[in-house]
Amino acid sequence: MLQYKRILLKLSGEALAGADGYGLNAEMLERYAEEIREARDMGAEIALVIGGGNIFRGVSEAAAKMDRVQADYMGMLATVINSLAFQDVLERKGVFTRLQTAIKMEQMAEPFIRRRAVRHLEKGRVVIFGAGTGNPYFTTDTAASLRAIEIEADVIVKGTRVDGIYDSDPEKNPHAEFFSSISYLDVIRKNLKVMDMTAITLCSENVLPIVVLNMNVKGNFTRLLQGEKVGSLVHGDSC
Template identity: 80%
Template sequence: MLKYKRILLKLSGESLAGDDGYGINAAMLERYAREIRQALDLGAEVALVIGGGNIFRGVSAAAADMDRVQADHMGMLATVINALALQDALERAGIFTRLMSAIKMEQVAEPFIRRRAIRHLEKGRVVIFGAGTGNPYFTTDTAASLRAVEIEADVIIKGTRVDGVYDSDPEKNPAAEMFRNISYLDVLKKNLRVMDLTAITLCSENRLPIVVMNMNVADNLAGLLQGRQVGTLVHAPV
C-alpha cells in the first residue's frame, strides 16, 4: 500500500536546465520521466507543476525595468514551454498525459477545469498544470499548493537538487543541518525557503503535507511513495 496515493510534484524550471544552467536539458527530461514512470507503475496518481526560471522569471534581473504584470505573464508562458517539453518526454516514455493551462491556449493545452483534472488522474493520466495560477504576483509554488488542494492531493512533493530542508544553504555551508520533520510554523519562524509565504500558508490552512527531497537521486520518488524516509516532511503540529 502506498504512503501517498495522489501526489502533486513541483519541479523548478532550473531543474530542467541541469548542468547547462539555462534552457532545457534532454537528459533531465528523460530522468524525470523515468522517476514518474516508476511512481505510476506503483499505482500513484501524479500531477505536475513546473516553474519557468530556466527560460524567464518575472522577478529576474532581465525583468527589472519591465512592468511587473507583463513580466509575470512572460514567466507564465515560460512554464507552458517547460510543460510541453515535459509532456513530450513523458509520452515518449509511454505515459498518457494531459496539459492544462490557467491561461487559455486551446491549440496546445486544455483549460484548467477541476473535475476534469481529477477525472484524468483517476484514469491514470499524468496531469501537468501550466501557466501558474493565471494571475501575476503569484509564484509557481503558490500554483502548486492551490492545484494540490483543488485536486485533493495527499501531498506536495517539491523536487529539488538538495536532500531536504536545511537550517542554511547546504551548497554554501557544509555544516548546514537538515531537518527530517518540521512544522509549517517553524518554517515561517526560521524563515526557511521551502516555499513562499502564500504557498506555505495555503498548505497549513488545509493541512496538506509537503515533502522536500532531491529529485536527482534515482528511485527517491518511488522510495518515498513506498514509505521510505526521504527528504524533509513539512507538516501541521501534532
C-alpha cells in the same frame, strides 16, 4: 500499499536546465520522466507543476525594468514551454498525459477544470498544470499548493537538488542544519526557503503535507511513495 496515492510534484524550471544552467537539458527531462513513469506504474496518481526560471523569471534581473505584470505573464508562458517539453518526453515513454493551463490556449492545452483534472488522474493520466495560477504576483509554488488542494492531493512533493530542508544553503554552508521533520509554523518562524509564504500558508490551512527531496537521486521519488523516509517533511504541529 502506497504511502501517498495522489501526488502533486513541483519541479523548478532550473532543475530541467541541469548543468547547462538555462534552457532544457534532454538528460534531465529523461531522468525525471522515468521516475514519474515508474511511480505511475506503481499506481500513483501524479500531477505536475513546473517552474519557468530556466527560461524567464518575472522577478529576475532581466525583468528589472519591465512592468511586473508583463514580466509575470512572460514567466507563465515559460512554464507552458517547460510543460510541453515534459509532456512530450512522458508520452514517448508511453505515459498518457494531459496539459491544463490557467490561461486559455486551446490549440495546445486544455483550460484548467478541476473535475476534469481529477478524472484524468483517476484514469491514470499524468496531469501537468501550466501557466501558474494565471495571475501575476503569484509564484509557481503558490500554484502548486493551490492545485494540490483543488485536486485533493495527499501530499506536495518538491523536487530539488539537495536532500531536503536546511537552515541555510548546504551547497554553500557545509555546517547547515538539516530538518528531517518540521512544522509549517517553524518554517515561517525560521524564514526557511521551502516554498513562498503564501504557499506555506495555504498548505498549513488545509493540512496538506509537503515533502522536500532530492530528485537527482535515482529512486528517491518511488521510495518515498513506498513509505521510506526520504527528504524532509513539513507538517502540522500535531504530527
